[in-house]
Amino acid sequence: MMIDKLGRAGLLAALLAGTSLALPAHADGALDIAMIGEPDTLDPMMSTKGVVSIATQHFIETLYTFDSAWNIAPLLAEDMPEIGEDGLSYKIAIREGITFHDGSTMDAQDVVASLDRWLEVATRGKLVADKVASVEATGDYEVTITMSEPYSPLLSLLAFSNSAAAIYPEEIIGESIDEPIGTGPYMVAEHVPDRYLRVVRFDDYVSRDEPSDGASGARQQIPDEIRFVPVPDANTRVEGLLSGQFDFADSLPAESYARLEGSDTAEPILQKPFGWPIFAINHKAGLLTDLPIRQAVQAALPIDDMLFAAFGDDTFFQVDGPMYPEGWAWRNEAGTESFNQNDQAKARALLEEAGYDGTPLRILTSRQYEFHYKMAEVARMALEAAGFAVQMDVVDWATLGQRRNDPALWDIYITHSPFLPEPSLTSLYDATSRLGWTNPEKEEIMKAFTTETDPAKRQEIFAQLQEQVFTDVGFIKIGAFNALTGQRQGLTGVTDTPWPFFWNSDVSE
């Protein structure tokens, strides 16, 4: 009865307000995308956040991109580069007749200016800057990158939409880019922070001719416009998707899977697997600079229990040790016998051998990602059973982001990452990262890995690197987890990727 009354009250109120209670009509040719938050910037060079990549790739493009199997494919570049015999020079032909959103034409000067800025300001650009000798225009439509030492991940970095080597018109390049002018299939029409970012079809776009394959090939510009709507609350994304408000919703809670499956309006999409939780280890200071103690942590952890506690249902995780999932070129089994040991007795013995004095092991984690915290709780019990004193430092994500930069404050912090197309795209392996993981043998492997250009050989070297992750306990991979997203029933053309794009999505259904 109460509900009935309320319903009537609502109806009355609606009539008074003179509005229709029917669902908002879905504008033809427009896609509404529920994002987990507001893009922090519209300049993809300046952020490594997923939301920034997802939105900006629609209007800003790079020289290269990835196809559906994560192979590198040309985008603004005419073709794959001509790499010199010594692996030091990359001659890149650039497509002619490409127009920026401001009407100017793209040429080699724009590309050089953009890459220079990328090397100077972007997190991933700075990673290679010291290996780049020069970036020069060697023709109106040709750019040559000369390296001071061979660096094979270069093309992956140029292709990645995250901290992206974005190509801008030379004229707008400065310390900050306020108006994002690119060459993408869509252009920014309106941005109301925390409400929506609206992009509309760019009529002068020249698509590639190859068939669409992942982000490579033809970008068909099917929707007239796309609106990225920040919806920070996961449950609100679910309800919005189920009620037909959104055509696509990113990152949905596992609990909503059954409802999405039973829905007539929406359907679930399971990205299997999406990424991997990481226990990042402090090699710079504190308890875990001692190898036997690191090994003790690795031996004690019950990975399967941790995943189960974190994700609740094995639809959403895999107890998988290798750094890359089944089906990826980087997949190998090296070192994985140390994965998921769940052997507290062995850990205890290792601690005794190391002369562990009861110094608390500080685990820095956040409840902003509930699965991080749940994993940490299970890990704590296992570690305590092995004889560790454990100190849980549970803080909000902003605080964690700051504290982890100070090696004096933590031993382990918890994070996660999607599986990235190339191992060098994560800084975890780098001696210069905030983990500071380094040993002579590993550095030698790293050197070989980043200078070798033959893909088959690189895979072999990566196996050695993976072995190092386990034997020297560089960091600990906690299996793999799946991600749930959802889309309107009948929406086609959304590719399974952590950074979904919608230029090939059909909304006519």
Add this chain to the structure above:
Amino acid sequence: MARYLIKRILGMCVVIFLVLTIAFIIVRLAPGDPAALMLGPDATAEDAAALRSQLGLDRPITAQYLSFVTGALQGDLGTSIYFKQPVVSVLAGRAEPTIFLSLFSLVIALVIATPIGIYAAYRRGSLLDQGAITTAMLAASIPSFWTGLMFQRYLATDLGWFPASGYGAPDASFVERMGYLILPSIVLGIVNSALILRFTRASMLDILGEDYVRTARSKGMTERRVVLRHALKNAAIPIITVIGLTFALLVSGAVVTERVFNIPGMGNLVVSAVLRRDYPVIQGALIVVASLYVLINLLTDLLYLLVDKRVKY
């Protein structure tokens, strides 16, 4: 009267200055770095430091405070770190949904609470009285996020009577935007009706036992006239107080409901600003809310004058 007003307004200024100072200190006591958050998970500490100095966050804290206070005195609350826009315009952009949400919720709360409160007091001890009190307790005890989630799921998603969330498409008209506020207003109205209902009932109970009510009855007045003219008018002061407080609470405290329904109002902004460590926006929002509180309190006190001729300042 004039002296009273001057005194009150001076008092307001002191309160707001204190809030300003405390706001400045509190947001900086919280650890966390806005620059690192904006740059994303793979950014290095050096990147964050560079951005921090670009944003002026590496200046000495006293210098930051001084420029904040001198700015605030001139109505300039600084520039949002995150939006790169003046805080005043960021806040102004969020005012519409919050103000209308608060107004609608208050109207709904009043429509529910006052008649039931009056009637419950009038029929004291009856089934309706007890029912009303129990329901009010229940409504006040259930957290608004739960009510919000349930209403959203069943009334919006399943039945499709209301939009599930948001504040309308980019081209939505004012009326359409208001449509998005109906369901959240109902949720907030119900939650906030409980307190008003209890105050109305209690206040009416006191008055209905007074001598002049008996006198009015003995003069042969209709019950309707006795209750609504003689009793309610005298019971009004505590009710107005609680309505004023409820409104102030709604403007500042619709955080959870705005979050659940993804309404781009002040509450949502404050939560995001805290997570982003957007210091100027947090400070600005606190100052605006504190000012509103003080102002609404003053208005409530002035309203007493209208309602009760015996009140003099």
